[in-house]
Amino acid sequence: MAASLEELYEVLASALNxxxxxxxxxxxxRDVPGWDSMHxxxxxxxxxxxxxxxxxxxxxxxxxxxxxxxxAIQAAQQGA
Amino acid sequence: xxGGNPFLDPLLRRRxxxxxxxxxxxxxxxxxxxxxxxxxxxxxxQFAALYRARGVKPGGLVFLMLRxxxxxxxxxxxxxxxxxxxxxxxxxxxxxxxxxxxxxxxxLLAQTAPAAILAEEAxxxxxxxMLGEATxxxxxxxxxxxxxxxxxxxxxxxxxxxLLQHSSGTTGLxxxxxxxxxxxxLQLDAYAERLGLRAPPAIASWLPLYHDMGxxxxxxxxxxxxxxxxxxxxxxxxGRPALLFExxxxxxxxxxxxxxxxxxxxxxxxxxxxxxxxxxxxxWTNCSEPCRPDAFAAFLARFAxxxxxxxxxxxxxxxxxxxxxxxQAAPGAPVRRLTLPDGRTLLSNGPPLAGCxxxxxxxxxxxxxxxxxxxxIRAPFLFTGYNRNPEATAAALAEGWYRTGDLGLVEDGExxxxxxxxxxxxxAGKNIHAHDVEAAxxxxxxxxxxxxVAFGQDDPDLGxxxxxVVAEREEGADAxxxxxxxxxxxxxxxxxxxxxxxxxxxxxxVKTTSGKISRESNAARYAALRAxxxxxxxxx
Numbered sequence: 001m002a003a004s005l006e007e008l009y010e011v012l013a014s015a016l017n018x019x020x021x022x023x024x025x026x027x028x029x030r031d032v033p034g035w036d037s038m039h040x041x042x043x044x045x046x047x048x049x050x051x052x053x054x055x056x057x058x059x060x061x062x063x064x065x066x067x068x069x070x071x072a073i074q075a076a077q078q079g080a
Numbered sequence: 081x082x083g084g085n086p087f088l089d090p091l092l093r094r095r096x097x098x099x100x101x102x103x104x105x106x107x108x109x110x111x112x113x114x115x116x117x118x119x120x121x122x123x124x125x126q127f128a129a130l131y132r133a134r135g136v137k138p139g140g141l142v143f144l145m146l147r148x149x150x151x152x153x154x155x156x157x158x159x160x161x162x163x164x165x166x167x168x169x170x171x172x173x174x175x176x177x178x179x180x181x182x183x184x185x186x187x188l189l190a191q192t193a194p195a196a197i198l199a200e201e202a203x204x205x206x207x208x209x210m211l212g213e214a215t216x217x218x219x220x221x222x223x224x225x226x227x228x229x230x231x232x233x234x235x236x237x238x239x240x241x242x243l244l245q246h247s248s249g250t251t252g253l254x255x256x257x258x259x260x261x262x263x264x265x266l267q268l269d270a271y272a273e274r275l276g277l278r279a280p281p282a283i284a285s286w287l288p289l290y291h292d293m294g295x296x297x298x299x300x301x302x303x304x305x306x307x308x309x310x311x312x313x314x315x316x317x318x319g320r321p322a323l324l325f326e327x328x329x330x331x332x333x334x335x336x337x338x339x340x341x342x343x344x345x346x347x348x349x350x351x352x353x354x355x356x357x358x359x360x361x362x363x364w365t366n367c368s369e370p371c372r373p374d375a376f377a378a379f380l381a382r383f384a385x386x387x388x389x390x391x392x393x394x395x396x397x398x399x400x401x402x403x404x405x406x407x408q409a410a411p412g413a414p415v416r417r418l419t420l421p422d423g424r425t426l427l428s429n430g431p432p433l434a435g436c437x438x439x440x441x442x443x444x445x446x447x448x449x450x451x452x453x454x455x456x457i458r459a460p461f462l463f464t465g466y467n468r469n470p471e472a473t474a475a476a477l478a479e480g481w482y483r484t485g486d487l488g489l490v491e492d493g494e495x496x497x498x499x500x501x502x503x504x505x506x507x508a509g510k511n512i513h514a515h516d517v518e519a520a521x522x523x524x525x526x527x528x529x530x531x532x533v534a535f536g537q538d539d540p541d542l543g544x545x546x547x548x549v550v551a552e553r554e555e556g557a558d559a560x561x562x563x564x565x566x567x568x569x570x571x572x573x574x575x576x577x578x579x580x581x582x583x584x585x586x587x588x589x590v591k592t593t594s595g596k597i598s599r600e601s602n603a604a605r606y607a608a609l610r611a612x613x614x615x616x617x618x619x620x
Contacts, residue, residue, distance in 0.1 A: 017539070017541065017546070017579070017580070018580070019580070019610060019613050020580070020582060020610075020613060021563065022560050024560075027564065029577075030175070030564070030567065030568050030571060030577075031563075031564035031567065031568070032564070032567065033549075033563065033566075033567045033577060033578040033579060033580050033581040034546070034577065034578070034579050034580060035577060036576070036577040037315070037318040037319070038318060038341070038345055038508060038542065041318070041319075041321065041345070041349050042348065042349070042541075045348070045349060045351075057319060057320070058319040058320060061319065
């Protein structure tokens with residue numbers, strides 16, 4: 001089943017330890033406390049486990065926001 | 081150690097006697113590339129010629145603002161060979177606001193009056209725009225290409241300042257730790273002895289050279305001992321932590337230095353362990369932030385099958401003011417542990433290096449063994465002073481002792497660090513001053529001026545600290561937008577993201593009896609808020 005925004009928010013909250021952040025699709029790493037390069041690694045590993053994809057931390061680091069990350073996950077799911 | 085230059089003379093000798101010696105295997109966009117010692121040394125001589133040709137006099141300060149690569153190392157060594165004082169400055173990162181970065185560096189560059197700056201081409205225009213007529217010669221690496229690699233007529237003497245190591249800090253002037261050649265050579269000699277080296281070390285490193293651990297263990301120590309390095313850009317490593325292990329296997333590394341968080345990061349992110357052979361590493365040294373037992377446990381559990389042995393996990397207590405190491409756990413046995421009455425288990429940093437004394441002091445002077453106080457150090461390898469800052473030097477150095485600002489104890493001759501006196505937060509090995517964070521938020525629209533507090537909070541997942549900001553909002557300001565604005569402002573000012581931001585109502589923050597906002601009390605209030613918080617988060 002295709003990844004949803006709500007599921008991605010759960011993964012973001014867990015991987016970034018972002019207990020008090022209200023996520024929105026247009027938010028990028030700059031807008032979210034805890035989303036630094038190291039936690040981006042953790043995030044993508046958790047995304048890969050949760051959604052059954054194999055995204056690269058390096059390639060996804062350039063994505064502008066959460067919406068783009070979701071699109072990349074969904075595209076990878078369709079290609080899998 | 082009389083006569084001559086105790087650091088540079090052995091390098092000149094090696095250039096003469098071992099022209100084919102390997103030195104650096106550097107990772108770059110094109111993959112791994114080998115740079116023999118002679119190539120690096122001759123390139124350094126070209127840089128020395130460039131500095132002299134552009135008017136740098138002995139003792140002149142040369143800043144290097146370059147990306148990872150051979151010229152970063154050669155440009156620095158060239159500064160030493162020219163008798164100048166080289167110093168690394170980290171260029172702005174892509175995530176930082178360039179305008180703010182340059183504003184912060186204007187004071188440093190104006191007050192330190194560098195004789196030259198060797199910088200990436202793209203940085204020349206902003207430097208010139210910022211300094212105007214006071215701009216020193218701005219140098220490009222390519223200018224050295226056509227210059228001869230000729231040994232200088234004379235080298236600086238042992239007590240000349242070899243380099244400046246710049247501390248963290250933004251609102252205050254960064255302090256330049258001045259280190260003499262004598263101090264550097266004495267430190268390297270004592271440190272090599274403690275490491276128990278049987279042969280020149282092979283070092284794998286991702287550490288930035290503007291950081292003391294990177295500069296000493298990733299450049300000066302292997303240069304001086306005739307060792308070699310496999311090094312990579314820190315940003316490349318964060319993007320792919322397994323790159324470090326590639327460096328280890330390519331040169332059969334014997335030594336690796338890492339801040340505590342990196343042990344966790346490697347354990348959590350390197351997925352493919354099959355076929356990995358890390359058995360060449362005699363010492364994985366944990367340094368630059370508090371060393372914690374769980375970091376070693378996670379690393380060992382993950383990589384024992386790849387050849388990591390418990391006795392290879394070492395600890396070190398180090399700082400720029402002593403060139404590098406104060407103490408290091410000696411090889412051969414697992415690092416000692418100590419459980420404090422409050423239940424915390426500390427890892428020993430081992431005994432002080434030969435010739436170095438460490439005391440824990442209270443208000444009345446030295447404390448008995450086992451009691452916690454400010455750690456003070458006397459050593460033959462102490463820094464000369466802070467560059468152009470006699471007040472800061474006098475405050476830190478008295479009667480040959482350096483006051484570290486760290487809290488700890490000495491028991492059975494071994495050094496344990498328990499915390500800090502200063503309001504310093506160490507995030508992934510990077511020192512952040514709480515007041516710098518608060519100053520960065522002073523004028524942020526939507527926040528009550530002066531009503532923000534920054535503190536560190538344990539991050540058990542990564543074995544480091546998280547930078548937490550709690551700030552009061554103006555009536556009517558949108559809390560969710562402020563969270564993003566605060567994070568962005570801190571990122572621009574310090575180049576580091578917050579770990580957590582909590583926007584609170586006016587009047588929420590607690591003050592001390594003297595009227596200042598209390599970091600300690602507000603940290604406790606935040607922890608309580610978080611403990612009862614909804615994990616999906618709602619701003620209070």
